[in-house]
Amino acid sequence: MSSAEKIKKLFAKSGLTVNSKIDDRIINDAFTALDKSEKTQSVSPEQNIWRIIMKSRITKLATAAVIIIAVALSISFLEESVTPAYAIEQTIKALQNVTTVHVIGTDWDGNRYEAWNKINPKSGKSEWVCIDQTPHGYKIASTPNGSCVWDENVNIVRYSNKQIASNDFRYSQVFEQIAEKMVELNDGEQITIKTEKNPVYDKQIVVIHVVTNIQDYRIYVDPESKLPVRLYFDRAGNMKQIAKTIDEIHYNEPLPEGMFDFEVPAKWYRDWSSLDDPTKGLPIGDLTHEQGAIKMAREYWQAVIQNNWDYANQLRPVADWKTDYHRDRPTELIDIGQPRPERGCSGLVTPCIVRFADGKTQKVELVINYRKIAGQASCIIVATWGWPEILSG
């Protein structure tokens, strides 16, 4: 063994144990320095994909495709030693050329859905989104100037002067976030990548199979374009609220004409809703956001249980809750958990344990925003956080 190798071996075997006092000293001083340092401006830090997923039960499907694509590619980044073709730079570059994404897939109920995303080339943001989820009776179109929800269940077209599907993310930023997230949650993950001849595409396709404690999914990537072409979940884990499959992904195709015309079909009603409407929501006086969220959750469920739909609608003006609860009636509010912030969520996620008429107990998590209009503090329910979780029954 050469001297250099001997030294290398000694270095490799060198180790030390460090008292936590040293860690505390260094980290605390570094944190202080970091806090004093000048921060760079980020575009909607912490508020990208997760907010999009959870902003609305409907809109999450629209963005699911894009997010899933992001997941797919981010995994390939981590496996760059196995497949150097999937270096993050290449993927980000490929996505920067994407102007529209059109996906067709199925949800966990087996229903088909279709979604379109149009990206603003200047900002890199997906600013125009349209989702057609016909089996559930919904179609939603969201633009920077306003949004529109067609609800076939009640023949109502709901307008909003806001972009209810928040799509203020840049593709590359999404990938960076998920790549980082994957790195930090990679305990027990198994990622295998192989190339196989795919009869559907009649060519070699890269298949990335990801198995974690809570997730199991496959992403099919075109090795030439570096873009995902299909996605399939066996187990979705905490992504269960998204799609089961994305069977088709089309990039850069023209969007159908009239998609964002906000037309009202014959014999349908027109309705306006706005999260900034001062007549909506619950005034909370001097309560904190957290206290207000708990109060709001209690009042909301009491209103629903007592069939006080007008009041429930005031507290939760934008959603599909009413038809849901007509089909499946809540009968008892069992508990309200501690409201908590979530990455990318605009409000506090407030868990509520509710018993329904069919005897099932479910955990429904409400997203409750805090706002101040003309100096008056109030809370408003803007969405649910994922699908309800059945606890018993």
Place this chain on the structure above:
Amino acid sequence: MVDSLRVNRCKQGSRDALRRIYEKYRDSLLILAIALSHDVNVAEDAVHDVFVAFAKNFANFELTGSLKAYLSKCVANRVRDLMRKKQSQAFSLEKNCSASLDLSEPSRLIACNEELRLLSSALVMLPHEQREVIVLHIHGQMRFRLIAKSLGISVNTVKGRYRYGIRKLRSILNSEI
């Protein structure tokens, strides 16, 4: 890639990202500093100062290569500065070393294993210039060209220092192992 993402997060003020960078490189940087200084106190101060400076200057920081190499270079520079400040360097090193690296010492904050103590004891017998090149190249995984650039000397000088240093270490280690 992961480091680059974390640096970006740090730029946005993420403490978590900074902590993760620290946790990832702490041991490696401390070993490097101990190998260079043969003094756990100097090593601790060097790593401390580098991380504080690192956190302070994120706004202007652009990661162009390996973060490990960058931090290693910073720690090496800081060790050099700290050691220059010590007037009776050789004496205090000997003294501090035997005390600080003693695993049986109850008040120690950094405990080195046998290999690190042996390595550090051997390296301290080299001139600092040779030690620096060997440590940065082998432990810091920096190329000769990068070391030369960071030290402001020619690549040939770096290679020469490395070669002479390794030759000396061979005889030192042969007598110790």
